[in-house]
Each structure stands twice: as structure tokens, then as C-alpha cells.
Amino acid sequence: MAGPRTNSTGESLLVTLDRGSGEPLHRQLAAAVRDGVRSGRLRRGTTLPPTRRLAGELGVSRGVVVEAYQQLVAEGYLTSRTGGYTEVVAAPAAQRAAAAPATQPAPAVDFGYGRYDVANFPRAAWLRSIRRAYAQAPNERFGYLSGRGVPELHEALADYLNRVRGTAAFPDTIVISNGYAQGIALLAQVLAARGARRVAVEDPSADDDLRPMARTLGLEITGVPVDDDGIRTDAFDGLDADALVLTPTHQWPTGAVLSAQRRAAVLRWAAERGALVVEDDYDAEYRYDRSPVGAMQGLAPDLVAYSGTASKTLAPGLRLGWLVLPRSWVDEVAEAKLLADRGSPVLDQLAFADFLAHGEFDRHLRRMRPVYRRRRDVLLAALAAQLPELEPAGISAGLHLVTWLPADVDETALVAAAAHRGVRVNGVTPYRLSRAGRGGLIFGYSALNERAVADGVARLAAAFAELRRS
Ligand SMILES: Cc1ncc(COP(=O)(O)O)c(C=O)c1O
DSSP states (O other): OOOOOOSOOOSOOOOOOOTTSOSOHHHHHHHHHHHHHHHTSSOTTOEEOOHHHHHHHHTSOHHHHHHHHHHHHHHTSEEEOTTSOEEEOSOOHHHHHSOOOOOOOOOSEEOOTTOOOGGGOOHHHHHHHHHHHHHHSOGGGGSOOOTTOOHHHHHHHHHHHHHHTOOOOOGGGEEEESHHHHHHHHHHHHHHHTTOOEEEEEESOOOSSHHHHHHHHTOEEEEEEEETTEEOGGGGTTOOOSEEEEOOSSOTTTOOOOOHHHHHHHHHHHHHHTOEEEEEOTTTTOBSSSOOOOOGGGTOTTTEEEEEESTTTTOGGGOOEEEEOOHHHHHHHHHHHHHHHSSSOHHHHHHHHHHHHTTHHHHHHHHHHHHHHHHHHHHHHHHHHHOTTSEEESOSBSSEEEEEOOTTSOHHHHHHHHHHTTEEOEESGGGOSSSOSOOEEEEEOTTSOHHHHHHHHHHHHHHHHHHHHO
């Protein structure tokens, strides 16, 4: 029985016939369809146009098409289905020939940091926002926009960020991007265009967004060490950089909070040098047992480019992020955004604006905080009981924590031993520019239920004990 038809409905088919070649037309047509199937352009399940219509489109007699189709049915590429339509049944040659790809077994417990609990995406409330957005958006929102995004979202974000994060944001200083990854890429492009040579980052820090982009742009990256109070401003002496990118509210990955004195020192350094501070506020919405820490941008809106993302609060797949910029940066960043992709998709921006304005974002966060807090508590309790030698840090906020390792335990060996026992956990050292420093493990816990967390720690404890014995 034919399954549900999900592929093309066979309205039309692009084929060019060469009438001067001497090759019979039905053979040319059969060859073109055969090539299409082999190359994968015509996928299995694709419905071809009825013979009469295709003959009309190609300006040939119907018999030419019938003959070509019959030939390909005989060869096993096509089949005739009830209802009189003709469908592709063969897979492309390469696909048929390829052996089943070797797949790595998925870890039994994955503490990978980049995982996020997408099962909790607030579908019903988001759908309501999408409906309202569709119904209420003025027609002009569906045309080309400025590179900054939709005004409704600028307004809603400025209200939200000023209320909850203590920013000094104005709607006209906000640029919407496809997540932090694009936001930092746009800033790096504008920095490079302005003649910047070097960007300072925390050491350790994420290695998958700014660093590769800086390499492409010819910007040098320099690391500044981090300790329990965040980036070490005593290491700023002689720091020759045009920008400093940091995660002051919850340093990634160590979880340190930048102290008030150091915030002031960062801003002094930036003011003296005329450098830009980029504040990556990636997971500030989740805090459990410490008082809220406001954004640095609120202290110095002319020095700080603030960056937020929906990746940790709603879903990374939305690709929604926002920059609150010093006024003198807005136009150039918006131009870079236009050049990159002519602006982020409008509908999600309008839906998010509605979601914020109706208080749904606050409600969602209120619902999620206790969930993640419980997962963190289970993780901490399991670590304390089974791996007391590991020293947790950065636990009071965010969706991950770090545990520092005893000096005599090799991080790489422990990560490998954990993998052997079915646990994926990342080490801190690969994120260090210096490649030196205390060994540690990064535990992402947001996507794991409490039983998986306990199972993961038990497996890790077994790996740790094994390593100790060897
Ligand atoms: C340090 C840091 N900043 C920002 C982000 C968010 O990136 P994006 O908004 O591109 O998903 C992440 C995500 O994992 C992160 O680790």
C-alpha cells in the first residue's frame, strides 16, 4: 500500500530536451529522470507530473512521456500507483551503495553543556503569541525591515531588560540577532571594520563563536585569567585590546560572579582605552540561592554592548538574540545584520514581543526555576555523597556547574574513563587559551531528569575510583 505522500505533488518537472541532438526524445527524457533519481534530486516518493501535462509542458507527444515512464518503471526507478500517478521508488545510487554509517553509541548519561531541556518549551503559550502576532501585525511588518528588527520587540525587550536585568536600554539601541552567535559575529565584524586588532576574552571561555570568527576576520584573541571573583582585573596592566568580551553574571564555564570592584575596574579600563565591553548575559534568568546580579550595561551604557539570548530560556532552535548597544554602534551593527541576512524572521520576533508583553516569559521562568534548581540539588547531593573529592563551583545560578579536580587527577583521563562508562562530561582545560590551570569538569544538568543525574554520578564515581586504582 502506498504510504502518505509527503514529497512533491508532481505539478511540474524541469527537463531540457535537445531537439537537434538526434537522440530520441523519450530516451532523453528517461535519461534526465534517471539522473535526477540517481543524484537524489528526485527523492523516493516524489510524484511525477501526469503524462499529458508533462507532454504539454515539453511540447512533445504524450507517447514520448509514456514511453520514458514505462522504461523507468521497467528499470525499477518509477512505479505506477493507483489513481494514475507515477512515483519515484528507487533511492539515489550513492545512498544505495553506502554502507550504514558508523555511529558512536549515544552516552547513557549526557552532561554535555550545550544540551537544553527543549521538552519544556512553552508550546501552548507560544502558539497563542504566534496567533496574536499573525492577527495583529500591521501589513508592513511582512515587508523588508531595517537591520534592527521589529519595533514591537525592541519595546518589549527594553521594558523587560530594564525591569529584570537593570539595563539602561532604549528601544532604538536594540538590534535583534540570530542568537548570541550572530550578535558577537556582527560586533566582531564592526570592530574589524573600525580597525580593531585585538579582542580580549576570559580564560577559560567558550571557543565556538567569537574565536573562530575572529580568526576569519584577522582579529587577535588574547586571554585574561579568571578566578573565583571573575576576570582578574589585576592582569589588565598593559592589556592592549580594542574590546573585552565577558560573562560577568555567571562566568562561563567557572560560574564565578564578577565582583563589584572588578566591574568598576573593567569599566575604568574600557573608558581609558576607548574599548568596547561586550557583556554576554547568556543565562542570567536562572539564579537559585543568591540575590540577583544586575547587568553591567546599566552602569555604563556608552561602554557596554549587552547581549542576551532566548537559547537558555526558551529554545536554542529559535535563534533569537538581542544586543543593547552604545548609540554610536547601532547603525553599523544594523548594517552588518542587513548584510548578513536582511534581518531575522519577523514572525518569531513578533511572537516573542507578544510573549514578553503578556507576561508569559516571566511565567515560564517562574515555572522552570524550581525544576532546574531541583536537578542541580540532586546533582550536588550525589556529588557530595559519591565524589566528595570533586569541588563544586559556580552553583548558585545558570544551567551548569563546574567541579574542580584534585591536583593528582588527570582531567583528560577522567573524561575518557567517564565516556567508557557511558557518561559524557566535558573538561575545562580545552576551553583554556593557556591550556594550563586547574583541571575541572563541566556538568550541564538542565536536560537530565533526577534519576539520570543520579545514574550519571554513580557511573562517574566508578570511573573515578578506577582511575585512582590504576
Ligand atoms: C557563553 C555562552 N554565551 C551565549 C550562549 C548562547 O548562544 P546562542 O544565543 O548563539 O545560542 C551560549 C550557549 O551555549 C554560551 O555558552
